Amino acid sequence: MTNILEVKNLQARIAGNTILNGLDLTVRAGEVHAIMGPNGSGKSTLAQVIAGHADYEVLGGSVTYMGKDLLELEPEERAREGVFLGFQYPVEIPGVNNAYLLKAAVNAKRRHNGQEEIDAFEFLKIARERMALLGMDASFLNRGVNEGFSGGEKKRNEILQMAMLEPTLAILDETDSGLDIDALKAVANGVNALRDPERAIVLVTHYQRLLDYIEPDHVHVLSKGKIIRSGDKTLALELENRGYEWVQEAASA
Amino acid sequence: MNVSALDQELFAAVIHAMPSDELSPVRNQAANQFSSLGFPTTRDEDWKYTNLSAAAEISNAWLRNRMDAAAATPSLPPPEVARPEILNQMDAHWLIIRNGSIDSSSLAELQNSLGPDIEFSKLSEQTDSTHINIDDPMSAMNAALLIDGLRLQVGANVEVSKPLGILQIDDPSQQASQIRIVIDLGENSRLQVIECALSADSGMQFSNAVTEASLARAATLEFVRIQTRSEQHIGVNRLIASLARDATLRHNAFDFGGALTRNDISVNIAGENAAAHLHGLYLASGKQHIDNHTRVEHRVGPAISNEEYRGVLNGRSRGVFNGQAVVFEGADGTDANQANHNLLLSDHAEIDTKPELEIYADDVKCSHGATVGQLDESSLFYLRSRGLDQDTARHLLTQAFAAGILAKLAVEESRNYLVDILDRRLSEVLDAG
Structure with missing residues (x-):
C-alpha cells in the first residue's frame, strides 16, 4: 500500500509555544485514522x-505527502495536490x-491537474447530488460562505467541499464537535461515501x-505533542x- | 501669486465674454462672491486634508484657452464625436454634459422620451434663478462660470418609468467644467438617476459639479453616481438635498478614478418621517486622493438617516471621511446611523476618518463607527486551503467587502455595469499597490 502521509519527528510551535514535540505518523492509502487526545495535546496544530497555516512554525522533522516534501508547498498548492482540511471552526465569509x-x-x-474546467451544468448537478447525501438544502449554494450557518450547517458545508474536491x-x-445526532449521522454518511482504496482520511x-x-x-x-499510543x-x-489519564500514566511509566 | 488663486483678470474677462442670458446676473454676483472667498485652502478645517491648488492651475489654463479661442475668428464648429460606449451599457435615457455644457441633441432626445414625465430646461434659459444655491466657494465658482445648467422638474404623482442617465464627459486636457443640475420632485413622485463621470482624455482636467435636489412630500429620489475619471482628474462634487415630510433619498457614490476627488453631501431633513440613505464605495491606489464629506441635518423628527461608506486603499493613496449628523432641538425620534469602514492594503495608504454627532434633542437614537483594517488572515487562509491562490483570495475578499455597498444599490439598471467595472478596477488596485 502506498504511503500517503509520512510525518517524522515533527516539532512545531505557535506564538512561541512549542506544541508538537517529535510526532510520528504514517497513513497509507485506503486507511481511516483517528487521532484522539485531550485538549491542548496538539491535535489541531x-x-x-499539514494544511500550511503560516502562524505555525515548523522547528524540525518532516512531512512527506505522496513522496513530496509537503512543507515546501504553499497552502493552495497542498490543496491542489489533494490535501483537504476540514476546519474545526469554518470561517464565515459574507459576500463570497x-x-x-x-x-x-x-x-x-x-487546472493544476491539466484537466478542463468543470462546466456550470455538470458542477450544479454534482453539487446537488452531494448536498442531498448530506441532507443540505440546495439553497445553501447561493448563500455567503458559512454566512449565518448553524454549527451543524458549517460542518456539513465542510464535508460538501471535501466531497466536491475529492481529496487524496x-x-x-x-x-463532530457541536453536532446533534442527525447532523453527526449526515456528516458520517458523507465521510463514509468517500472511503476509497486510493484515499486516506484522518479524523x-x-x-x-x-x-x-x-x-x-x-x-x-x-x-503533549507526541503520539503516545496507537x-x-x-x-x-x-x-x-x-x-485519557490512563494512557498518559502508562506512557510516562 | 498664491498657488491656489485664480487669475482675477482672466476670470472677470471670461465671465464678461460669456453670452448674455438669464444666468448673467447670477454669474456676476457669484463671481464677486468667489473673488472674495477664493479657493478653499488646507487652512480651512473642512479642507484640511484636500489641496485644490492643481484645480486652480487647470482653471487658469482653461480661462486662458477660452480667451484665446474667443479671439480667434472664425470659430470652428465643434468636431463630431462618437456616441460613448457607456450609453449602451445601461438601460436609461441619457443626457450628455460634455465639457461643461449640455449636449443639445441629447437634451432634445430626452425631451422626446421622458418629456411627458419630466420637464427639462436649461438654467441659462430660465427667468427664475432663485434656486441657484451658493453655499461655499466652490458652488460660487460653479455659478460664476456656469455655461448652461440643467433643471428638471417632476410633477406630483409622476413615477418616471426609466432611469435618467446623466453622462458627464470631458474631452480635452486642461478642461475646467462647471456642471449644475437642479432637480425638483413634486409630491409623491419618483425619479431614478444614474450619473456617470468620465474623462475622454488622460490629461489634467478639473470638474466642479453641483447637484441640488428638492424632494416634496413623499417624493423618492434614487441616485447612483459612478466616477471613473482619468488619473489626472481633479473632481469636486456637491449634493445639496432637502427632504420634505415622508420623502426618501437613496444616494450611492462610487468613486473609482480621479487623481483627487472631493465629494460634499449636505442633506436637510425638513419633514417628519423623511429618510436619507447614503452609501458610498471608494477604491484608490497609487497617489489617488478621495475625500468624502457628508452632513445630515435632522431639523425635525421622527426621521431616519443611514449612512455607510466603505473604502479600499492601496499604494500611497489617501482617503478622508468626515460624516456629520446634526440633530436639532426638538427633532425627537431621530434615528441616525453612520459607519465608515476601510481596508488598508498597504503600509503607506492612509485614511483620516471622523464621524461627528451633534445632538440637541432628547429622544434620539444615534450610532456611529469607523473601522480601519487589513484583509482577514483567517479568511485568506481558508480560501487558500481550498486551492485558491493568494491573489485570487485577496481579490475575492476585497470584492466581498465592496459587495456590502453594492447590496444597497438604489438603481438596479446600473448593477451589471458597476459589477463589471468594480471587478476590473479592483484588479488594478490590488495589482498596482
Missing part, C-alpha cells in the same frame, strides 16, 4: 501544520458566494462518538471507558 467558492476550488484543482488526504478537525476528535459511525482502521492517542478501534472504546 497537527492539522493546521458558496457556489462560487466551490467551483473556484474544483477548477483550481482541475482528508484531515477532519473536530468535525481528529476528542470523543469516540464519531467513531460509532465512521469505523477507523487505526486509533492514536496524542499527548491501536485499532478498540483503543477508542477503552479511552471512552477509562479516560
Whole structure:
C-alpha cells in the first residue's frame, strides 16, 4: 500500500509555544485514522501544520505527502495536490458566494491537474447530488460562505467541499464537535461515501462518538505533542471507558 | 501669486465674454462672491486634508484657452464625436454634459422620451434663478462660470418609468467644467438617476459639479453616481438635498478614478418621517486622493438617516471621511446611523476618518463607527486551503467587502455595469499597490 502521509519527528510551535514535540505518523492509502487526545495535546496544530497555516512554525522533522516534501508547498498548492482540511471552526465569509467558492476550488484543482474546467451544468448537478447525501438544502449554494450557518450547517458545508474536491488526504478537525445526532449521522454518511482504496482520511476528535459511525482502521492517542499510543478501534472504546489519564500514566511509566 | 488663486483678470474677462442670458446676473454676483472667498485652502478645517491648488492651475489654463479661442475668428464648429460606449451599457435615457455644457441633441432626445414625465430646461434659459444655491466657494465658482445648467422638474404623482442617465464627459486636457443640475420632485413622485463621470482624455482636467435636489412630500429620489475619471482628474462634487415630510433619498457614490476627488453631501431633513440613505464605495491606489464629506441635518423628527461608506486603499493613496449628523432641538425620534469602514492594503495608504454627532434633542437614537483594517488572515487562509491562490483570495475578499455597498444599490439598471467595472478596477488596485 502506498504511503500517503509520512510525518517524522515533527516539532512545531505557535506564538512561541512549542506544541508538537517529535510526532510520528504514517497513513497509507485506503486507511481511516483517528487521532484522539485531550485538549491542548496538539491535535489541531497537527492539522493546521499539514494544511500550511503560516502562524505555525515548523522547528524540525518532516512531512512527506505522496513522496513530496509537503512543507515546501504553499497552502493552495497542498490543496491542489489533494490535501483537504476540514476546519474545526469554518470561517464565515459574507459576500463570497458558496457556489462560487466551490467551483473556484474544483477548477483550481482541475487546472493544476491539466484537466478542463468543470462546466456550470455538470458542477450544479454534482453539487446537488452531494448536498442531498448530506441532507443540505440546495439553497445553501447561493448563500455567503458559512454566512449565518448553524454549527451543524458549517460542518456539513465542510464535508460538501471535501466531497466536491475529492481529496487524496482528508484531515477532519473536530468535525463532530457541536453536532446533534442527525447532523453527526449526515456528516458520517458523507465521510463514509468517500472511503476509497486510493484515499486516506484522518479524523481528529476528542470523543469516540464519531467513531460509532465512521469505523477507523487505526486509533492514536496524542499527548503533549507526541503520539503516545496507537491501536485499532478498540483503543477508542477503552479511552471512552477509562479516560485519557490512563494512557498518559502508562506512557510516562 | 498664491498657488491656489485664480487669475482675477482672466476670470472677470471670461465671465464678461460669456453670452448674455438669464444666468448673467447670477454669474456676476457669484463671481464677486468667489473673488472674495477664493479657493478653499488646507487652512480651512473642512479642507484640511484636500489641496485644490492643481484645480486652480487647470482653471487658469482653461480661462486662458477660452480667451484665446474667443479671439480667434472664425470659430470652428465643434468636431463630431462618437456616441460613448457607456450609453449602451445601461438601460436609461441619457443626457450628455460634455465639457461643461449640455449636449443639445441629447437634451432634445430626452425631451422626446421622458418629456411627458419630466420637464427639462436649461438654467441659462430660465427667468427664475432663485434656486441657484451658493453655499461655499466652490458652488460660487460653479455659478460664476456656469455655461448652461440643467433643471428638471417632476410633477406630483409622476413615477418616471426609466432611469435618467446623466453622462458627464470631458474631452480635452486642461478642461475646467462647471456642471449644475437642479432637480425638483413634486409630491409623491419618483425619479431614478444614474450619473456617470468620465474623462475622454488622460490629461489634467478639473470638474466642479453641483447637484441640488428638492424632494416634496413623499417624493423618492434614487441616485447612483459612478466616477471613473482619468488619473489626472481633479473632481469636486456637491449634493445639496432637502427632504420634505415622508420623502426618501437613496444616494450611492462610487468613486473609482480621479487623481483627487472631493465629494460634499449636505442633506436637510425638513419633514417628519423623511429618510436619507447614503452609501458610498471608494477604491484608490497609487497617489489617488478621495475625500468624502457628508452632513445630515435632522431639523425635525421622527426621521431616519443611514449612512455607510466603505473604502479600499492601496499604494500611497489617501482617503478622508468626515460624516456629520446634526440633530436639532426638538427633532425627537431621530434615528441616525453612520459607519465608515476601510481596508488598508498597504503600509503607506492612509485614511483620516471622523464621524461627528451633534445632538440637541432628547429622544434620539444615534450610532456611529469607523473601522480601519487589513484583509482577514483567517479568511485568506481558508480560501487558500481550498486551492485558491493568494491573489485570487485577496481579490475575492476585497470584492466581498465592496459587495456590502453594492447590496444597497438604489438603481438596479446600473448593477451589471458597476459589477463589471468594480471587478476590473479592483484588479488594478490590488495589482498596482
